[in-house]
Amino acid sequence: MSGKVIAIGLVVLSALFGVGMYYMQVYGYYYDVTPRPGQDVKMVSVATGQPEPVAYADFRAIDADSSPIRYRACFTLSEDPAALGGRFVELPPKEPRVAPDWFDCFEEETIDAGLRDGSVRLYLGQKNIHYGVDRVVAIAEDGRGWAWNEPNDCGRKAWDGTPVGEACPPRPGKAAE
Structure with missing residues (x-):
């Protein structure tokens, strides 16, 4: 009898x-980003x-302090999306x-789907917004926009343990590798 109680207790504890x-990963760490008019959406000028x-x-927008790549934002562009081409750094x-x-x-x-069919264009929002992480901005033909943080080459190398080399800036708080 006591073996069954222990087994049931372990199952219940594991489920809890x-x-x-699950709650912490999907809801717990995120917070709403307080909008800063005129500052929230930036793109790198050519x-x-x-x-x-x-x-x-x-x-x-939402973000989390637990990871530099949890930032997500959505907005509506106030200018003609076609006017962005050539002004800002486009990404593949x-x-x-x-x-x-x-x-x-x-x-x-x-x-x-828009990136695949060409109705959404991807731009560099900011390089190294966090070490090894760039902000990218996607703009649809209808003016809808989205932004998120994406690891860059230096970030991918630093996170998987590969020596980053001289092309990457030193990590904050660390000497150059």
Whole structure:
């Protein structure tokens, strides 16, 4: 009898732990980003190489301190998306990061399909927003926009343990490798 009680207790405890872990990953670590009008959406200018703000509306974003790649944002561009070409650094299409289901304005399937068919363009928002992480901005032909953080080459190397080499800046708080 006591063996059954212990086994049932372990199963219940494991299930509760699993539910808690799921909640923390999907809901617990995220927080709403407080909008900063004119500062939230930037893209790197071809002319200056620096991030420049673009006009937008309806901005919503989430982030988490537990990882530099959990940032997701959605907005509506206030200018003609066709006018962005040539002004800002364009990136080759890449698969967008997935957002939690409850953050419903970030439509990764729509973004991915648009990147594949050319109706969504991908731009560099900011280089090294965190060490080894760039912010990318996707803009659809209808003016909808999304942003997320994506590991760059230095970040991928640093995270998998590969020596990053001289092409990468030193990590904050560490000497050059």
